[in-house]
Amino acid sequence: MVDLDRFDHALLREVQTDNQTPARVLAERVGLSTSAVLRRLRRLRAERVITADVSIVSPETLGVPVTVHVLVSLNQGSRTYGDFSRKLQHRQEVRQASYVTGGADFVVHLQLESMAAYAAFAKEVFHDDPTVAEYRTFVAMREVVGPTIRRR
Secondary structure, eight states: OOOOOHHHHHHHHHHHHOTTSOHHHHHHHHTSOHHHHHHHHHHHHHTTSSOOOOOOOOTTTTTOOEEEEEEEEETTHHHHHHHHHHHHHTOTTEEEEEEOSSSOSEEEEEEESOHHHHHHHHIIIIITOTTEEEEEEEEOSOOSSSTTSOOO
C-alpha cells in the first residue's frame, strides 16, 4: 500500500484530466513548488500509482466509430475464463475486458468500424466458441462520462 497525502491526491486528480499539464501549472493548482510536483510525479510513477501515460485518440479518427459493450457468459466460467481471456487479448477490436461477478463472466468493450464488423467479430469470438453460453450486446449511442468528457 502506498501512502498518499492530500497533495498526491490533488496531483492525481489533475493528471487524470490532462497528463500534459506543465509542472508549473500543476504546482499552482495544488499549492506546491514545481520541483516538489516533479519529485512527487516521479515517485508516483516509480511506485506504480501512475501505471501509464497514454493518449486517448478519437475512435472516429482511427476509423472505429462504433462502440459496443458485451456481457459474456461462459459454460463452466471459472474453468474456461483463462482461454477466453487469451482470445480477447489477441483481438484488436477489444479496448478493454474485465472478468466480473454477477450475471455475466466478462464485460467487453469494443471499438469497431461498423456493425458488419461487429457481426463478424461476434461470429468468430462468440458463436464459434463452444465455451460461450450467451452474450448480450449493448451499442453505445453517445458517451456521457469518460476520459474526454469534462465533468461539470
